[in-house]
Amino acid sequence: MNGIKIKGTGRCVPAKIVTNGDLAKVVETSDEWITSRTGIRHRHHCTEETHESLCLGAAKAALEKAGIAPEDIGACVVATVTAQSIVPSAACLLQRDLGLPHDIPCFDLNAACTGFLFALHTMECLLAASPRKYGLVVGCDTLSRVTNWEDRGTCILFGDGAGACVVEYREGWPSISAELGTHGSSELLSLPGLETGKRGVIAMEGTKVFKFAVEAVPYCMDRVLEKTGMTAADVDFFVFHQANARIIDLVVRKYRIPPEKYYKNIAEYGNTSAASIPLVLSELQDLEKVGPGSRALVVGFGGGLTWGGALVEFA
Template identity: 40%
Template sequence: MSGSRVVAFGGYQPDKVVTNDDLAKIVDTTDEWIRSRVGIESRRIAADDETVADMATAAGGKALAASGLPPSGIDLVIVATCSPEVPLPNVAATVAHRLGIAAPGAYDLNAACAGFCYALGTASDAVRAGSARNVLVVGAEKMSSWMDWTDRSTCIIFADGAGAAVVGPAGDGEPSGIGPVVWGSAGDLAEKITVTGRNGAITQEGQAVFRWATTALHPVALEACARAGVTPADISAFIPHQANLRIIEAIARRLGIPRERLADDIVHAGNTSSASIPLALSRMAEQGRLQPGTPALLLGFGAGLSYAAQVITLP
């Protein structure tokens, strides 16, 4: 079995910016209240006619271009999403067609906010096992379609966007650039984040999720480091799911990872569920905050409750 590696990233955000002051006009909240509780200053919301597939295609196209591969070089497309407009057809096949990727394997994966890490793990395994040569992995969400805009506990948090990565084989004699995924779930807490019915809105028990995330997840991250043969001190960038700034700062402190190595895309992107990790990676790359060839730690977690973590070598 050959190793696998991340080749390139790509990200996409809708044009519309919604600030905390904008939200204060429709719900009982303030800019200070939102910043102090979740750390968000603004977020992006998709246009009414902009779909999950539209955003996934934009992010996937950027990752494909950055990889230097032609569309024919991709033979598997995975889209992680929990917010598609309809369950059929799947988003992945549509994205592949729009990008000119002919007849790839294509499927959607729903592990909510942990979805990108789940998809990255399965893409890595497919490359290592020889089931695929190169895989396009996309996390894309239109969370605004599933929100109650009068519920200040959710409408201040969630947002829209997409992020993508191309996964390919490691070079001959090179170690794998994607470490073993450490994943799991806490189904006994599944009702803490839900959507009820076909036309329901997302609801969550914020304090319960906060307690779980800040106490249960740092051991998962530590195990991912151990399986990859590194320690938190070796990690050049920590990219957790951008759930809440207080949550991710608390996890980073428990791991002993300095604040300057922590992705904080949530401040201006909000919580974009499965899109948040690849979107944050893409933004950090644009800002020059990533060090190629060094290990980065990814940690996804959210509804399910599902979680997953792995260490990657940055391209």
């Protein structure tokens, strides 16, 4: 069996912090209403920062943490739904800005909030066929730029940010055993594209998405554990997409996960879509909650509809 492990992580978020109180000046809401329903207190929104600069900041930090030079990277995948341009892709701009090799695949991947997991699995496959055995996976979204500021049900949720991982592929290492799924639907969660003639805004049926999530997360966890032959007790850390604190709390209770084995940063960042999971991974590594040999069960879900899980180890 051959697979990838996480060598280094990095993150980059905008300087501007938007509080629940700030949003209460825009729509009819309050700090208590938002916090009690989502667990979110702050989110970061771009002002001078760009999607490109966030990707670059997170990627540089991950390369430095991993101790890997740009010329050693064998592929670059950016998970995003909000790239500055369709062509060139965010990954192509990152190749230029970092000075990555010219003879490697660099492309964007759209699986909404599950995008980082789809990208990790894709990277594992790419590196299996590459002479270079390090890959760069970035999750980045600037959702504040596609938010409907008149819809209090969605504008309170989203923040901007980027997270990145440098992964290493080796023969004999276990696969991440990714479990990925898709159910095409534009009714529950959508972001219109170019056919509208202008950039659209996010539309979501919150209650239905919540119900989808509380079913999808346990399903993914069970399938990954089944694939790996492990139990929840064998996992060192559980990393969940940070969409709603109540979803995480429900899963934690269901699996009786002890507090030292999971982490929430949704209060600070809100829902950052594809950046959500790598932001958590980066903070965990900086806090030394994970290290070489640590196993993290990572689960995501989002628009598409998409869902996924994987068991990733740190090198």
